[in-house]
Each structure stands twice: as C-alpha cells, then as structure tokens.
Amino acid sequence: MKSSIMVRVKQKQIAQLVSLGKRLDGRGLTDYREIQLEVGVAGRAEGSARVRLGKTEVMVGTKIEIGEPFPDVPDQGVLTVNAELVPLASPTFEPGPPDENSIELARVVDRGIRESKAIALEELCVEPGKKVFIIFVDVYVLNHDGNLIDASALAALAALLNTKMFKYEVKEGEIKVKPGYIPLPMKNYPIAVTFAKINDKLIVDPWLEEEQVMDARITITTDKDGKVCAAQKGGYGCFTTQQVLEAAKIAKEKAEELRKLVVKG
Amino acid sequence: MSQKKPEKLVDENDVRLDSRGLNKLRPIKIEVGVLGNADGSAYIEQGKNKILAAVYGPKEAHPKHLAIPDRALLRCRYHMAPFSVEERKSPAPSRREVELSKVITEAIEPAVLVEYYPRTSIDTFIEVLQADGGTRCAAITVASLALADAGIPMRGLVAACAAGKVEGRLLLDLTDVEDKGGEADLPLAWMPNLNAITLLQMDGSLTIDEFEQVVNMAVEGCKQIYELQKEVLKAKYVTVKEEVEE
Numbered sequence: 001m002k003s004s005i006m007v008r009v010k011q012k013q014i015a016q017l018v019s020l021g022k023r024l025d026g027r028g029l030t031d032y033r034e035i036q037l038e039v040g041v042a043g044r045a046e047g048s049a050r051v052r053l054g055k056t057e058v059m060v061g062t063k064i065e066i067g068e069p070f071p072d073v074p075d076q077g078v079l080t081v082n083a084e085l086v087p088l089a090s091p092t093f094e095p096g097p098p099d100e101n102s103i104e105l106a107r108v109v110d111r112g113i114r115e116s117k118a119i120a121l122e123e124l125c126v127e128p129g130k131k132v133f134i135i136f137v138d139v140y141v142l143n144h145d146g147n148l149i150d151a152s153a154l155a156a157l158a159a160l161l162n163t164k165m166f167k168y169e170v171k172e173g174e175i176k177v178k179p180g181y182i183p184l185p186m187k188n189y190p191i192a193v194t195f196a197k198i199n200d201k202l203i204v205d206p207w208l209e210e211e212q213v214m215d216a217r218i219t220i221t222t223d224k225d226g227k228v229c230a231a232q233k234g235g236y237g238c239f240t241t242q243q244v245l246e247a248a249k250i251a252k253e254k255a256e257e258l259r260k261l262v263v264k265g
Numbered sequence: 266m267s268q269k270k271p272e273k274l275v276d277e278n279d280v281r282l283d284s285r286g287l288n289k290l291r292p293i294k295i296e297v298g299v300l301g302n303a304d305g306s307a308y309i310e311q312g313k314n315k316i317l318a319a320v321y322g323p324k325e326a327h328p329k330h331l332a333i334p335d336r337a338l339l340r341c342r343y344h345m346a347p348f349s350v351e352e353r354k355s356p357a358p359s360r361r362e363v364e365l366s367k368v369i370t371e372a373i374e375p376a377v378l379v380e381y382y383p384r385t386s387i388d389t390f391i392e393v394l395q396a397d398g399g400t401r402c403a404a405i406t407v408a409s410l411a412l413a414d415a416g417i418p419m420r421g422l423v424a425a426c427a428a429g430k431v432e433g434r435l436l437l438d439l440t441d442v443e444d445k446g447g448e449a450d451l452p453l454a455w456m457p458n459l460n461a462i463t464l465l466q467m468d469g470s471l472t473i474d475e476f477e478q479v480v481n482m483a484v485e486g487c488k489q490i491y492e493l494q495k496e497v498l499k500a501k502y503v504t505v506k507e508e509v510e511e
Contacts, residue, residue, distance in 0.1 A: 100367040103360045115468045216371075218465065228476045231451070231467035234367075236374040238461035241484060245477050252473060 011213040015199040023203065023210070025054075030204045030250055037154070037261055039162040047163025047184065051155040054207055055145035057089075058152050060159040061138050062184075066175060069125065069132040077124025077132045081110035083139040083152065090144035104234070109139060109153045111230040112190035112221035119160065120185035126170060133165070135184070146207035149219050149232075150258075153192035158262045160184060189263050190229055191255035194219040195247050197237060202247055204254060218244065220251035224259065228252075274446050275432050281443070283312070287436040290426065290486055295407070295497045297414045305415025309407040312440060313397035316404055318411040322387035337382035341370040341389040343404055349396045365401050372405050372425065372454040372464030378418040387417060398441035399427045405454045405464060406490055413498055421458025422494050426486035427451060428479045430471060435478055437486045451479050455487035 014024055021029055033054030042048035045061035069076060083106035085093045098106070113119065124133040137159065139152045164181035196206035196214035206214055215237030221230040228248055233239065239247075271282060279287050291312030300306035303319035326332035343365040347353050358366075369391070377387065389411060391404045402425035409423040429439045431447035444450045449469025456463055462484075471479060 098360075100363050103363045104367055107360065107364050111468050115470065223470070226473070228467060228471045228473065229469065231465055232368075233462065233465040234371060236371055238375045238456060238459060238463045239465070240461055241480060244462055244465060244480060248473055248476050 007209075007212045010209055014210060014213050018198045018201050018203060025207065029201065030254065032205045032254070032258070033207065035154070035258070035261060037158055039158055045159075046165065047159045047161070049155045049158035049162055050142075051151045051158065053147060053151040053154075053205065055143060056147060056151045056207070057141075057143035058148065058155045059140045059142055060152065060155040061140070062159050062163045063136040063138070064163070064165060065134045065136065066126065066131055067134045069129065073121075074129035075125045076121040077119070078134040079110065079114060079119060079121065079137070080134060081106045081113065081137045081139065081156070083109065083141070085141050085144070085148075089141045093141075093144065104232075105148055105152060106139060108149050108192070108219060108221075108230065108232045109137070109156050111232075112153055112192055113137070113156065113160070116188040116190035116221070116223040116229040118157070118186060118188040118190055118223075120187050123185045126168075126175060127173060131173075131175070135160075135163075144208065146209075146211045147194050147205050150192050150194050150205060153190070153221065154258060154262060157189060157191070161186060161189075161262060189224045189259050190221050191258045191262075192219050192221040192230075193251035193254045193258070195250070197235075197239060197243065202243060202250070204250065218247050220248050222252045222255045224263075226252050226256075271442070273432070274443050275434055275436070279434065281436065283440065287434055288482060288485070290438045290489055291440070293490065293493055295410065295493060297410050297497055297501050303411070303415070305411045305413070305417070307407045307410035307414055309403050309410075311399065311403045311406075311438075313395060314393070314400055314403045315395040316391060316393050316400060316407050318389060318391045318404065318408040320387065320389050320408075320411045320415040320417065322415070323382040323385035323417070324388075326384060326386035331386070332384040335383050336379040337377075337384075338386040339370060339374050339377055339379055339389070340386060341373060341391060341408055342366050343369050343391045343393070343401065345393040345396060345400070349393045365404075368464055368466065369401060369405055369408065373409055373412070373423055375459065375461070375463045376409060376419050376421055376423045376456055377412060378420065381418055387412070396441070398439050398444045399452070401464075401466075402426050402452050402454065406494065410494055410498065414501070421456050422491060422498075423454050423456050423463055424487040424490040424494060425452065425454035425464060426483050426490055427453065428483035428486060430469065430475060430479065435475065435482060437482055449475075449479070451476075451483060453480065453483035453487065455484050455491070457488065457491050
C-alpha cells in the first residue's frame with residue numbers, strides 16, 4: 001500500500017498536519033470519529049450489533065450451540081471469534097479463506113474478550129467434560145475505512161451484551177428447552193483502543209488514509225477496572241517504550257468514554 | 266503423559282520451579298550457520314525451547330504479483346513441528362501460527378534494509394522443534410541472526426523476550442507452565458540500535474503500573490539476549506577469519 005503514488009502524496013500532507021497536532025478530517029489527535037451503535041440488527045442471531053465508526057461499518061452476530069468443551073477446561077463454555085473481511089467492504093478484500101489480516105483481527109478481538117473474562121464461561125457448562133455452550137462471535141466487516149479492530153471489538157461487546165440464551169433444564173443428560181430467555185452471563189467489558197504512529201506522534205482511531213501512511217499501530221485493550229488485558233503491535237514500524245506507556249494511559253481514558261456507549265447504567 | 270500442574274510456580278523466596286530468580290533468563294545457547302542449503306541459518310535453545318531458522322534470499326519474488334517495486338518482500342513463516350508440543354500438533358498452519366508469522370514479520374522488518382533489494386523476496390523459515398513457552402520471542406531472536414548470517418543488510422539485530430505476572434509477582438522469560446498458570450504474559454521484541462519496540466503483544470491482566478514495569482523488565486531481558494547475539498555472530502566471523510588466514 002505504502003508504495004502507491006497517491007498514498008505518498010498524502011503521506012507528506014498527513015504527516016505535516018499531525019506534527020501540528022491536526023488531522024485531515026479535522027479531528028484532534030486523540031479524538032474518535034463519530035460512533036453509532038445499534039443492537040439487535042440480526043433477528044436470527046442470538047445477539048447482534050452494528051457499529052459505525054465514521055465510515056467504517058462492522059456488524060457482529062452471535063450464535064449459541066451445544067458442543068464439547070476443551071479437554072483442559074472441561075467445566076467451561078467455549079468462546080470462538082471469527083472475522084470475515086468480505087469483498088463488498090473494500091476493493092482490497094478478496095473472497096477466499098481468511099487471510100492473515102482477518103485472522104489477526106479475530107484473534108485480537110478474541111483476546112480482549114477472553115483475557116478480561118468478559119463472559120462467565122463457567123456458567124455455560126451443562127455437563128462437565130461432555131456438554132457446554134459454545135458462543136460463536138462472528139465479526140462481519142461491511143465497510144472498511146480504517147481501525148477495524150476498535151470497531152469490531154466494540155460491536156462484539158455490544159452483541160454479547162445483546163445476546164439472549166434460551167432457558168433450559170437438564171433431564172437425564174438431555175437438554176430441554178424451556179420458554180423464555182436469559183441474558184448471556186457477562187462479567188467484564190473490554191474496550192480496544194488503537195493508535196497509529198505517524199511522524200513519531202500517536203493518533204487515536206486512524207482512518208484508512210492514516211492507516212495507509214502510518215509507520216506502525218498499537219492496540220491496547222483495557223477492562224472495566226482500567227486494567228490492561230490485551231495488547232497488539234502491528235505494522236512494519238516500531239515504538240519507543242515511552243510511546244507504548246503513553247498509549248496505555250490514553251487507552252484507559254478513551255476506553256472509559258467508549259464503554260459508556262455500550263454498557264448502560 | 267501430561268504432567269500434573271505443581272501447586273506453586275514461585276516459592277516464598279521468589280525462586281521459580283526451574284530454580285531461577287524472578288528477573289533471570291533461561292540458559293540460552295545459540296549457533297549460526299547450522300544448515301547447508303540456506304543462505305543463512307541459526308539455531309537457538311532457550312531453556313527447553315529448540316528453534317531453527319533459515320533464510321533464503323534475496324531472490325525473485327514468487328508469486329510475481331507480490332513483488333514490491335521499491336523494496337524487498339520480507340516474509341517470515343513461524344511453524345511448529347507436530348512433535349514440538351505435548352499433544353501432536355497438526356502440521357497445517359493454525360490460526361495462531363498465521364498470526365505469529367505476521368507479527369514476527371512485522372517485528373523483524375524494521376531491522377532489514379528492504380529498500381536495497383526491490384522486487385525480490387527474502388524468506389525466513391522458522392521451525393519450532395521443541396516448545397516450552399516464549400517460542401515467538403526465541404523465534405525472533407534466532408530469525409534476526411539467520412538474516413545476519415545470510416548477509417542481509419540490517420539496521421541492527423532484533424532481540425525478543427517475554428515478561429509477565431505469575432502468582433502476583435512480575436517475572437522474566439516465562440516457561441509454558443508459568444504462562445498457562447500465570448496472570449499475564451507480554452512478549453516484546455527490541456531493537457537496541459533504534460532503541461525501539463518492534464513487537465508487543467499481551468494477554469492477561471495488568472494494571473497500568475504493572476504494564477509499565479513488565480515492559481521495562483522485558484526490554485532489560487532483550488538487552489541481555491542482544492549481548493549473546495552479538496557474541497555468537499562475532500565468534501563466527503573470528504572462526505571464518507582464522508580459516509581464511511590458514
């Protein structure tokens with residue numbers, strides 16, 4: 001991407017602006033784009049959400065199935081996160097099996113949810129070692145305009161909070177569905193905040209043109225207590241220790257703002 | 266087959282299961298130039314980790330559409346041998362290996378002068394033969410040596426090391442049991458010549474203060490590994506020089 005001529009032309013302009021503390025779209029260095037959130041957008045899903053982060057658009061649906069637990073945690077439900085960069089979302093996305101970008105996206109979203117222990121997986125065990133609930137979180141990118149990680153993580157959290165489980169009872173090892181629903185048991189609310197490094201400055205929520213010219217990016221996910229639960233550096237550049245620590249501090253503050261959009265009350 | 270998890274990973278005197286102190290690295294053994302066919306190669310043993318890396322290139326990029334007009338395409342492939350872990354790992358690349366290949370490439374590329382070799386590819390293959398926690402870091406350490414051994418122009422070496430939190434204490438270079446039984450793990454790669462972090466990942470739970478301490482601890486570990494890397498490379502060229510002079 002970096003070698004295309006248009007990007008090079010913009011690179012200079014974007015870098016100059018950033019050194020003055022400004023951005024092409026008029027935002028401050030630590031401002032997010034406008035965020036719109038809708039939940040319950042997919043009727044067939046157990047839970048769903050659509051996040052618009054500027055022009056970036058991500059939809060997440062959750063499905064619940066019954067399956068076998070992992071042998072090392074026989075008494076816990078299973079969380080599976082998958083991301084699809086479908087070709088309708090960007091001219092650079094191609095059909096086919098998940099590439100390294102979609103795998104990284106899914107794994108960064110997964111790490112935030114898993115490491116913050118957002119879902120009470122221990123409550124999702126039906127029969128230890130044999131039957132547990134499997135929570136599928138499918139991230140579907142609809143329009144790519146930069147910062148897919150934050151948009152996807154936010155949509156995933158909103159979809160999980162929107163997820164309803166059917167009530168059930170266990171009779172002779174069989175699951176019997178009862179009328180009514182209960183919310184998915186949630187314990188924590190992880191929020192990912194991504195920075196791009198341009199001209200040795202950190203900017204929050206890079207949009208596509210900024211991503212194309214950035215040296216590197218770093219994502220810091222913090223939980224409801226302000227603890228860091230996941231981090232991921234990406235891109236072909238590097239960070240100083242001070243930049244990483246600065247990012248962690250800003251991420252914690254920004255996450256508190258974003259969390260209010262998803263978690264009510 | 267599987268061993269029982271010990272009750273305590275760190276004892277009351279801050280001594281770990283393998284009798285290391287909190288901020289101590291595992292014993293490290295490194296060799297360079299270990300494979301015949303590769304343009305450059307290196308081997309590392311870090312505790313029970315055993316990892317080989319080989320570099321092929323710069324050569325014509327394949328498939329051709331991947332060639333970049335103004336620089337080389339650097340690719341690192343991280344792969345685990347099926348027998349490298351307790352339960353056989355399928356040799357097909359897992360999602361974890363795909364992600365690690367990506368972040369390892371991104372950790373090493375800042376060190377390589379890719380602009381010297383436009384339209385070519387430089388392929389680094391990393392094979393984990395025996396794994397015991399911290400393999401992505403040891404892989405970066407050994408891959409950067411293999412690149413240097415191949416004579417690829419570089420801005421410096423990359424050293425990598427993890428630090429984390431186990432049973433309330435912060436410690437360096439986690440083993441597999443410490444990683445699995447601990448509260449947090451933060452792998453980090455460091456380029457001493459640029460004074461910069463080129464890989465940082467984390468999972469677990471750390472306060473902002475702990476995060477800072479763990480990052481600094483990992484950087485210190487990387488500095489120690491960097492000294493070993495330099496020694497090994499120098500030693501190799503002393504041997505080469507002696508051979509030439511004979």
